[in-house]
Amino acid sequence: MNLCSSHRPTERAQPWLGTIVSIRVEGLAEGEAHRAIDAAFSEIATVHRLMSFHDSASEISRLNCNAARRQVEVHPWTYFVLEQAQQFSRASESCFDISVGAELVKWGMLPAPVEESVPQSGSWRDIELLPGSRVAFQRPLWIDLGGIAKGFAVDRATECLAEYGPSRSVVNAGGDIRVMGSDAEPIRLGAPSGDCSAPVLELADGSVAGSHSVLARRRHRDDLRGPHIDGSHRSPVLEDRFVCVIAEQCIAADALTKFVMAKGARTAEVLRKFSASAYVKDPGKDWQHIGAEEAEMQ
Amino acid sequence: MRSKLVFLPLAGIVLAGGPAYATVYLSVEQAQARLFPGATFQATPVTLTEEQVKAIEHASGVHVLSKQLKAWRVSTGGWFIADEVVGKHEYIPFALGLDAHGAVKGIEILEYREAYGDQIRNPEWQKQFLGTDGSVKLQLGKNIRNISGATLSSKHITDGVERLLVTYELVFKSSAH
Numbered sequence: 001m002n003l004c005s006s007h008r009p010t011e012r013a014q015p016w017l018g019t020i021v022s023i024r025v026e027g028l029a030e031g032e033a034h035r036a037i038d039a040a041f042s043e044i045a046t047v048h049r050l051m052s053f054h055d056s057a058s059e060i061s062r063l064n065c066n067a068a069r070r071q072v073e074v075h076p077w078t079y080f081v082l083e084q085a086q087q088f089s090r091a092s093e094s095c096f097d098i099s100v101g102a103e104l105v106k107w108g109m110l111p112a113p114v115e116e117s118v119p120q121s122g123s124w125r126d127i128e129l130l131p132g133s134r135v136a137f138q139r140p141l142w143i144d145l146g147g148i149a150k151g152f153a154v155d156r157a158t159e160c161l162a163e164y165g166p167s168r169s170v171v172n173a174g175g176d177i178r179v180m181g182s183d184a185e186p187i188r189l190g191a192p193s194g195d196c197s198a199p200v201l202e203l204a205d206g207s208v209a210g211s212h213s214v215l216a217r218r219r220h221r222d223d224l225r226g227p228h229i230d231g232s233h234r235s236p237v238l239e240d241r242f243v244c245v246i247a248e249q250c251i252a253a254d255a256l257t258k259f260v261m262a263k264g265a266r267t268a269e270v271l272r273k274f275s276a277s278a279y280v281k282d283p284g285k286d287w288q289h290i291g292a293e294e295a296e297m298q
Numbered sequence: 299m300r301s302k303l304v305f306l307p308l309a310g311i312v313l314a315g316g317p318a319y320a321t322v323y324l325s326v327e328q329a330q331a332r333l334f335p336g337a338t339f340q341a342t343p344v345t346l347t348e349e350q351v352k353a354i355e356h357a358s359g360v361h362v363l364s365k366q367l368k369a370w371r372v373s374t375g376g377w378f379i380a381d382e383v384v385g386k387h388e389y390i391p392f393a394l395g396l397d398a399h400g401a402v403k404g405i406e407i408l409e410y411r412e413a414y415g416d417q418i419r420n421p422e423w424q425k426q427f428l429g430t431d432g433s434v435k436l437q438l439g440k441n442i443r444n445i446s447g448a449t450l451s452s453k454h455i456t457d458g459v460e461r462l463l464v465t466y467e468l469v470f471k472s473s474a475h
Binding site: 011012013014015016018019020022034038170172174175176177182184185186187188189190191197198199200201202203204205206208209210211212242243244246247248275277279287289 | 299300303304306321323324332406407410444445446447450451455
């Protein structure tokens with residue numbers, strides 16, 4: 001019998017990144033488990049401090065204030081997430097675009113970061129990533145990493161936990177979840193359950209990010225607005241759709257969710273490029289599985 | 299990476315954990331040990347006066363749920379407060395550690411009661427599944443702790459912490475002298 005199995009799982013939760021983040025480790029003695037969780041939360045706290053749109057002291061706020069006027073040096077993690085964001089923007093034909101902060105502020109989904117006029121145009125292509133972890137904007141932009149930073153934080157936390165050698169870990173930042181270990185974790189999908197059964201994803205050694213377009217929607221003046229924006233035409237995605245993306249890294253699952261939310265089954269090829277897959281549920285239709293083939297439905 | 303989508307009877311999930319599944323993360327004592335390792339704690343319960351409640355609500359913009367505050371003075375300096383906020387459906391107990399200067403040292407959520415949507419929490423709706431056949435039992439033990447696609451906001455907790463920081467300024471700080 002594996003000695004590790006005698007240790008009870010240790011799980012804690014703290015508020016970070018605008019949501020409740022929970023971390024569970026298995027196969028470690030209690031003291032070591034808490035040390036691992038402390039260290040993992042510390043990584044998440046760093047991501048929060050660097051990348052919060054709401055916090056005027058964050059690097060993202062500094063970029064939104066200054067990067068259109070001069071080059072701004074950022075932490076390697078911020079630089080990495082900006083690089084990754086550009087990769088997802090390119091792959092999604094601009095559908096995923098972190099420069100939609102201005103739209104989210106206009107629609108009341110985010111608070112205005114500075115007392116300046118809202119940037120009127122621009123896109124992710126106006127973000128210059130320069131040598132030496134320096135960033136410059138070619139025009140005023142309000143970037144928001146809300147569609148990717150949680151996934152990155154989950155990856156950082158998971159990699160940090162791995163250094164302590166748990167048999168298994170589960171990190172959940174508001175539904176962006178990474179499971180490390182070969183035993184499958186059952187994850188309830190927040191999709192509408194019209195009948196007597198609920199969709200549950202069994203996930204091992206991978207990540208999932210889910211999103212339901214209806215839940216976060218709100219009315220702005222006379223129009224419906226939501227946090228999901230198709231960056232290619234700067235308009236809200238208002239289809240009544242549930243999406244979850246499965247990928248090895250949570251940052252990919254998180255970012256690609258926005259693309260699949262906007263484009264549905266048309267994203268299959270891009271998903272495969274990232275070795276990712278998605279489950280999509282549109283009202284009145286059966287569940288669809290698109291992208292990489294590893295997953296199965298039962 | 300391995301994944302599989304399965305469809306479980308809602309009744310099975312509900313029965314597995316009761317109408318709403320509760321995850322207990324830490325007891326008060328465990329949270330104290332995490333936030334202030336090696337310290338000892340002196341229980342210092344506080345009952346707020348009407349005037350204090352009004353002042354706290356005015357300064358924080360957050361409603362005060364209870365006049366009773368569970369607070370501990372920490373041997374190494376600072377305060378430990380166990381409190382709760384109202385989430386979307388339930389009370390969320392949490393602990394706040396303040397250092398000797400009243401700055402946040404850490405926040406731990408003590409317990410979270412997961413709700414699987416409004417409809418399954420309705421007793422009338424649940425009743426239709428009671429006494430279903432044995433196949434449901436196969437799903438018992440599916441201890442589902444995580445949901446994806448229904449992001450929980452931490453705003454209630456952020457508001458609760460703001461309320462306690464104001465409480466510290468108005469009530470605890472003066473009592474420390």
